[in-house]
Amino acid sequence: MDVIHLLVVELSRFQFALTALYHFMFVPLTLGLTFILAAMETAYVITGKEIYKDMTQFWGKLFGINFAIGVATGLTMEFEFGTNWSMYSRFFGDIFGTPLAIEGLMAFFMESTFIGLMFFGWDRLSRGAHLAVTYIVALGSNISALWILVANACMNMPAGAHFDPETMRLTSTSFVALVFNPDAQAKAVHTSVAGFVTASMFVMGISAFYLLRKQHREFAARSFRMAALFGIISTIAVITLGDVLGRLDYEHQPTKVAAMEGLWETSKPPYEPWILFGIPNDKKQTNYLEVGVPFVLTPLLTHDFKTPILGIKELQIQAGPKIESGIQAVSALKRYSENHQQTDLDIFKTHQKDMGYGFLASQYAPDQDVTKIKSEHIPTIVKKTKSDIYPNVFVTFWAFRIMVFLAIYFFIVFAMASYVSLRREIEKHRIFLKIISWSIPLPFIASEFGWITAEVGRQPWTIFEILPTVISSSTHSSGYMIFSLIGFLLLYSIFIAAELFLMFKFARLGPQIHQEQTSSLQTIFTYQKG
Amino acid sequence: MEYYVIIKLIWAVILCVLFIGLGLMVGMDMGVGILLRFVGKNDIERRTTLNIIGPHWEGNQVWFILGAGAIFAAFPTLYATAFSVFYVVMILMLFSMILRPVAFEYRSKIDQGFWRTSWDWIFLISGFFPMFVCGAAFGNILQGVGYHFIWNGQYFQDESFWSYLINPFAILCGLLSVSLSIFQGGMMLMIRSEDPIYSRAKKYATMAAIVATCLFIVGGIWIFQIKGFVLASGDPAMSPNPLFGQHVITYKGAWLHNYYDYPILWSLPIWGILCMLGAVLMAQSNKPACGWWIGLGIWIGVIGTVGAAMFPFFMPSTTAPDQSLTIWNSCGSLYGLICMAILVCIFVPIILSYTSWCFYVMRGKVKTASIIKDHHSY
Incomplete structure (x- = not known):
């Protein structure tokens, strides 16, 4: 195979x-x-x-x-x-x-x-x-x-x-x-x-x-x-x-920045601290022994005091629909490469921007082939893929x-x-x-x-x-x-x-x-x- | 003709030019590395030998890097597939290639017998192996390589790497490229050395040129017996995807069909043989500078001969012949190829001119006395 x-x-x-x-x-x-x-x-x-x-x-x-x-x-x-x-x-x-x-x-x-x-x-x-x-x-x-x-x-x-x-x-x-x-x-x-x-x-x-x-x-x-x-x-x-x-x-x-700053939850400006010390735990999605300097993070990154910075948990929620759409894109792309049907190309074009997420999900598909995913399995695959987006x-x-x-x-x-x-x-x-x-x-x-x-x-x-x-x-x-x-x-x-x-x-x-x-x-x- | 076809052809020519540069310049350094233990009988002679290419090896090596970079940029599918299919061999070549810079820099820094002898052996291996592998790769490619692609363009390999190493025709091609590099190295040594290195280099260069002539002729006859590939149908302007649009047939001796179709191409192998014979003559009549330039002629002849036989193939596939990589289906986009071609046309002449200037500045015989005095020398 x-x-x-x-x-x-x-x-x-x-x-x-x-x-x-x-x-x-x-x-x-x-x-x-x-x-x-x-x-x-x-x-x-x-x-x-x-x-x-x-x-x-x-x-x-x-x-x-x-x-x-x-x-x-x-x-x-x-x-x-x-x-x-x-x-x-x-x-x-x-x-x-x-x-x-x-x-x-x-x-x-x-x-x-x-x-x-x-x-x-x-x-x-x-x-x-x-x-x-x-x-x-x-x-x-x-x-x-x-x-x-x-x-x-x-x-x-x-x-x-x-x-x-x-x-x-x-x-x-x-x-x-x-x-x-x-x-x-x-x-x-x-x-x-x-x-x-x-x-x-x-x-x-x-x-x-x-x-x-x-x-x-x-x-x-x-x-x-x-x-x-x-x-x-x-x-x-x-x-x-x-x-x-x-x-x-x-x-x-945004995923890189959230990881660099150890931001699991979306930040609360302007108070949000810049973490000096902490032990991030990837499994539990939390930081242990966190010590930070308040009011520093927001201006440091955004150069203002108002804009919130997205945390990993929120980015994961946002990724859900992208993964689903990505699976559509990659499936359509594969069908297109086999049959060259205009309809598949059209489906692909509508989902094209999420293609990468479809490729990311392909590792969980049967035989790594997204076209073989049954529709009832899509939620489980989306859930698995979400843990990989950061x-x-x-x-x-x-x-x-x-x-x-x-x-x-x-x-x-x-x-x-x-x-x-x-x-x-x-x-x-x-x-x-x-x-x-x-x-x-x-x-x-x-x-x-x-x-x-x-x-x-x-x-x-x-x-x-x-x-x-x-x-x-x-x-x-x-x-x-x-x-x-x-x-x-x-x-x-x-x-x-x-x-x-x-x-x-x-x-x-x-x-x-x-x-x-x-x-x-x-x-x-x-x-x-x- | 469509622009896309023209630019694809231009890039095939550029690639040949870069390969000729690679064979000539890298081959020369490798040849010196191989000859090091044989032309230099004691430490100071070996140091003299090394210092002959000392100021130039770093620059020459870039031909190798540029060759790989140009394939990456202009023929990405070829780069991705060939380097992966030949993984074990490529990695072995890489190991020997990366030992060389270190050997140059470190060998003479410590005055101790075992240390220096070890590096001398490394020079031998790291000169021989890469040239051998490059030649052998062409030998394997001429016989076809087992791979196929799946829908998303990922390649899969269909045979074991042993078949690339234990393969008589590939070994012949490997030895041909090694002997050419020994000749080129010998010429450089003759240009910049005095006796006794000079006469030893002369002996080995002559031998290498004779061996190369024989191998080239034997290889040419062998080609009649090899199952070659012919592109039966395929639009040169096709969009570069190896999955579609080609039909390839294979039969014994098919690599010669370009020669039958265009008899003028026979001039390439004949030119190659004449240059090799001329090389023997130049080495014997103590004209190393002429011999060096004839070396360029040999490389043009050899790469031209192989290129003319294989056109338009880069790497034919034995298990999925229709997916064979050709000039038409493995190249970059029209836009990318044009941008790169412009840059190559600007920069290659500049590179050639400053390289020549460097050789000009460092001209003349390398003297033993100056090496002992100069603490920068290798």
Whole structure:
């Protein structure tokens, strides 16, 4: 029987989540560090001071280690749409494939070609030309992220597409609507600046480590100062764009917002609190141990004090008729594909907007075929499907909170770091330096949880309200999935071990300070050979 | 002719161009990876070998990514089906592909025998396997693959993945693409290396070109014996849904019917063989730069030959021949294809020009002494 095994769908989701989160450990640092490198090299070209060249080369080396795995794991992502999400790729490829291909054409090619020159071209290019190459790499990696997020945005907020019953897929109608999808624009900037925050913390943290050990002091102090200033600007941008995104989600993805905020019941403005702590229970549809700040939630999301925000229970009630209508739509669509009768097409057209809910219900239909649902069973199937229309609240709620709490923490740390380092007092605050060097992993964690918020929050859909995850995957056997999962787990564990080992090794080793230093400086530096 | 047919054909040509780029550039790097252990007898020679493609491998690899991305955007049904049907093989290829960037970046960072030898082996595997699989995939496709679609466009597979790996014709095609990549890698090594790497590369490149010629000819004869596919009826302007509108017949030697209908097409395989022979000559007469460009000619010949035989098929189905994926029924929408074609026409020339510029900047022989001095080198 031609049916999708739900276990395979779960395993495919697990594998995709695993590989995407893994890939996303390397991306933010790449996005940010390229611009920090460009800034350092600009300082070198303008001032002519060798120390800035040393800074560029040292941080460049760490960048290289990170970039290699970023590229390697990115390959996986591009292949997985085809290998594991066949139905999704076929259904959405006309739209979704476009930004991915453009990413390759426009950005990835540029970034990867010039990165070779960035590392190998120091002696072969003039200072100006090399600086231009570094900027091209920085731009390339961020444009790359832009296109990937254009692709991501059309999953979250489909635009510039309509469903064509002849080809059984979404058809591209507007390239402009695809690219200028507001979700894409906001997400791209949010992600890039999150990368800047990550890289700033990375540079600041390692510099703090040198300052604590009184090594490479001038080098570290300069790197620290640049990173702190870069970091505070980026953190402000991250928070601002995060607010924009929250509002977009509120307008377009009510289930995601309800899950992020742990809202089971529709909110009561203006008093409704923003929950600081709580343990959402998905089975009982309630939050335990809830602690919140009153009067915050409504203005935070809606930017006014009156509008109520729909809770999950109310969204479920609203979904009921949509599911029924969706079952009609999918049944008519199937009959149409078999007989090509105009009457079926007309029925489909009247229910078309709820098609996704029909697909979502198909997992409960006999043989996964909605045309086989007997009319007396429709209420039970609608009831079952209703429990699937929202994401896992516990995960979405906490992923969102961890990201937000960390963002606030970054703001405080970067603000203090900028203040003390501009006053040239940073070396006096040893405890602060220690805190900073221990904070290096935090932006990575925040980025990962941001990704989890966005993508777990999108469930149960791969294309929001159009194609559910349960029918998006390939029709493999679970044996295939176990094979690939074991492979990824093994390989990726080796990678992370090698990466961390090399990162620590080269970070400990420190920069190779150039020979043409002033003699006074040379005595200060504990010179280590790399 | 309808616009839709024209744009479908343009995209088939673009795909061929991207495959040629992929074969040439990725093949070259893979070839260097395969040859690494054989042209470099000690660590410093191997490092020299790696640094010859060091500044370029990242850029070259993007051909691979762009190839996959272009299939995704322009022929989504093909992308979705082919990648899933070949799941196990694709995943194995992916594993070997993702080891390569890591191998480049990490190999020379630690000066320890076991560490470096392990990465050298990884270079060998990760160069050989992807090229082999790409070639073998074409071998399998030429024989047809077992799959069918259901009403909503979901594919279902009708055979086990073992048949894609243990399959003599596919192995032949795989070895052909491996030997072409060894030749291309050998040419690059000859261009940018000095003795003893130079003479070793020369030896292996010559051998590879001779092997490739033989395999190509044997494969050509074999094709007469293979059950091919012919599109008996099907409107090229059809709306892309594999369930409807095609009738496909199969018989032995059917892949040659395009050649019988249009004898001019025989020039493609002949061109391919001539280029391969020219390649042997160039390698032997110490003209690696000419040899490198002849490598481009070989790829045009090989991909052109296969493309001309299969036209308009992409991936014929043995279990549901009428649902075979062709250029006509697996492509994107008219609007999407036009947008993408415009972008490709703008960006591919730009890519080619800055890639050439990078090769120009990094021109010249790679010297052992400079590698030891430069702490950026691999």
